[in-house]
Amino acid sequence: MRANLSFPMQLLNKLSMRSLLKKNTINVHIFLISLLILIVFISLMWPDAQSLIAHDEGLYARRARLISDSGDWLSPFTSPHHKTVGSYWAIAISLKIFGISDWASRLPSIVAGYIATLFFYFTSLRYFKPLNSLVASLSLIAMPIYFQSLRTAGPDMILIALIMAQVYFLTSAKDASRRIFRWKILGFGACVTMSLFVRSLAALIPLISLLPLIFVLKYLRSIQFWIWVISGVFLGSIPLIFNLLSVFGDHGYSGLFSLVSFASRKADVNEWNLFSSLPFYFTRLVLLTFPAFVFLLPRMQSFGKIIFSAKARALRMELNALTILFPLIYMIALSFMGTKHYHYLLPLVPLLSLNIARMDLISKRSTFKLETSFAGVMFVLYMLGACALYFRREDLQDASFYAVFFAVILSSILCFYAFYARVFSRRKISPFALIFAFLMAQYFTIFALSASGIIWSTNKELKALASSVNSDCKAGVYLYGLPSKDETVLSFYLDNPYVLRSLGGLSPANGRCLVSVESSKRKVLQDLTGHKISNFYFR
Template structure:
């Protein structure tokens, strides 16, 4: 008995040691979410495959400046980054995604450091753990797109601006780093970097009397140095394409600002963000209300002003897509940590937090405390969890193979939500007083983690085109595409960009089937094959396409 007790004490000491090392604990929390897969990977069309295939074009051609037939409409930062990882680790889906994964981990650590300064260590750790459990953030942390690398640079700039105030001794270093990060952001995300820069203006202008950032020449020097790689690329591109290099960059941003893509209206982010980051935006709204009632000293215009201004910018911007809002997600997590912690105080003491409200004041938050909102949330989500468990169990027992995969996710989510009422009932009905607010808060975190981990293990966060992947991996098909060019007459753009990445020899477009040389291979629509005048043999079929060989 003594040995068993000693063993568990040893385990507890190890756990407490990990807790005392926030960087390590956050890394261990996030790493499985980044790595869990079904054992297979395939790129998402359209954006991810575009970035990966363009980087491959640079890598294969050896031309990292002007590999395009005409001037390109985006700055080359993400292509250079992905192509560099091709050079280090070879061409693969994983290599293409590594830059975003690494940027995500460093972004999490920056959120922790920013949160630690603004809110304290406990809330900073909680905010970082919450960010890891936001679906859209995790999804784009595993995609070969420039969104997360750009957000890393924005967070680095914000962190550097704060450090400039805290450490006047190293004022020049932090000022330069802040400007450099924002300047380098232009290379990564083109004109999109100006949206977060504009969102920083309330802090830069209204707090100027304190920090003097806007009159700091080192900040502007860093910004100009950060622009140097973009300037060199533009100059070399101009030598090759002429004025078209500048025109394409400007035309693209004007097009984005005036194009209503997918008919997403001004209220798009009002419903899309709560859906893609559930349940954290609701805690974030509570945290926003709390911080407006009791502003955070010195940094209110970063914690609250930045996301509010950015949200308005994104809503006004005509092109509204889910991933454009990703820069809001770290701030949703920071505000959600405030809201969840406040609810945790009610859970544990039944009294609202003195950090944000004055005692005895009558308002809606006092009403929440009086009505014991944590209890209601525990029972409500617990009931929802019971429903999910029952429904998913029935589907897994009687449903088809495809729907079973999604039922497994709902089962994991349902089991997670049951933690909340179990913890509540155990504490308040069975006198398990050791179940403090930390356990109740952990219930929320574990549920989101478990759900996302299940999605990852089923391949839903890594294997986006399994049918095409399986087709291309067939031995007969693989031997052909590795040694012969593939022609196509007309295929949809998403399939085209996927083939641009996966085919060793770049596919070639022709105007008609008659232009394809004899004994060559072509990808055609299945419904076109009866109309072909030339003889051919079918090699394989995938989705709505056939791979054929044109015979003499």
């Protein structure tokens, strides 16, 4: 009798220990993900090496500063604007709290990226083991397009967080209790309209790409699902409604029409766009998601197989809807568009990366020959990169050179270890150790290059000019005749900028400085003779 009673107790204890071990493993994984995202944030902490990069980043930062300075959070623009104001809210809040700086404008992307990566990891846990989910998460963080977006001012990473929240709420609500189901579907609906508030009509493409998942989850005929979705949509649309009402009050129908007309110009759908855009986006996807395709190419034929329990034919359909149909629909829709901007690929990157979790990290039959060969190739490339840095060290600051040089050397050591231990060592390293070394080598290199300002820091001269002008010109500064990019970036960095469209209306007694282009120097000095310009800056 005691033996009969002890067996269920032993089984219960084993299950409890297994559950506790899995929970501890997940906590360790979350800590590692958090640490890597924190290191990305640390890469912003060298102000002399950092500057706003793309033209878009300067635009988002400048417009967010306008919102923060003006205090008008609903309709701050003097003319009809082509984006909903939610594109700038997060940056404006950060600037309001932390002041005007590069890292403050980029902080919302870091926070949103951290949230998006956690949602990605928890979504992956539904289909894969924790170790596979960790590998997919690390691959995502190490991808150049994702790493760059983490440290770029703009709404892209916030949109990714909202998309991953939608995916997580949809998939996890399926097996939840009735009360939890309602809250998660409510959250899904709220995230849908918040995406529109953050990214305007561009957020509709990811939503359309999610339709196969909604169909597979059998939500389409569920009245309860639609009731809570509509409730969430209404709840999440509150800031969007106030924004649109305020814009309509200031600009009338033209304010609303500008949103639609901008989207319609972007969505120039025709066959020629498909043939010209598809190669552009595909090549950028391969390059900017490296090393995803190194992991995926050997396993294309096995995508129909699963490495989790056999109960889940339905789970396989969910997974294929997420990892195959979503990227496919999104890619086709994007390729029909008239524009070619690689950052538009970002919404499909996490769900494409989910395929990496399909790798068999346990079976002894998994040889990982391609990954091992790539580790050897990357060792050679990292060593060549270190040599190139050494011979160009005079062009770099000492701190930047040493940081990048040692990071590249460390990366080469990791790749050599992964290659040697898989090919020559008697005691071969595990597939996870191979993949981890490969990914961390890329992560450390990108971190060092970005932190030192060698990549993704293209406007350091403008930032240095703004710093000099701010210290010399307390009364403010005029900007005249500058290229739009220079004008945008300087408008963010300068304390009190004012853009001049002509020199005719300038008051003789102003006391401000003036920044202009070198080609206009003679005209500016001639026209402003007798004006009290405290200093001139020409570039």
